[in-house]
Amino acid sequence: MRRVEGEIAQLEGERDAAMLARDVKELDRLLHDKLIYVHSSGVIDTKASYIAGLRDGVWDYRRIARSDQIIDIHETCALVFHRSSMSIAARGESRELNNRVLAVWIPFAGSWKLVALQSGALSIPPS
Numbered sequence: 001m002r003r004v005e006g007e008i009a010q011l012e013g014e015r016d017a018a019m020l021a022r023d024v025k026e027l028d029r030l031l032h033d034k035l036i037y038v039h040s041s042g043v044i045d046t047k048a049s050y051i052a053g054l055r056d057g058v059w060d061y062r063r064i065a066r067s068d069q070i071i072d073i074h075e076t077c078a079l080v081f082h083r084s085s086m087s088i089a090a091r092g093e094s095r096e097l098n099n100r101v102l103a104v105w106i107p108f109a110g111s112w113k114l115v116a117l118q119s120g121a122l123s124i125p126p127s
Contacts, residue, residue, distance in 0.1 A: 005071045008078045008105055019061045024051050032113035040099045040121040060089040078105040098122045
């Protein structure tokens with residue numbers, strides 16, 4: 001179990017790094033084709049729309065910091081709960097986000113793939 005927890009923690013780190021670098025090739029490797037990504041705003045993306053948004057500059061991640069991470073391994077999935085603090089430009093507008101996140105990884109074709117992500121705002125900054 002500890003080995004799998006370490007592998008999932010590493011994959012989460014690789015995902016953060018790919019988001020910061022806008023590395024769509026790396027994200028393509030990490031994300032499952034049936035990914036459902038629910039942003040803290042409630043907007044839903046698929047793998048294709050999320051990667052396109054990152055590639056096209058809809059999201060420009062500038063800082064990502066995670067804390068309070070718990071990785072819960074099951075036979076058919078790994079659940080990653082954490083707090084995420086990030087600076088991002090979304091559609092050109094700078095934002096500071098403070099979210100709770102649940103990421104769901106599944107074993108697929110010899111590796112782990114992110115199949116679902118749900119993000120919820122802990123606080124909404126004033127407009």
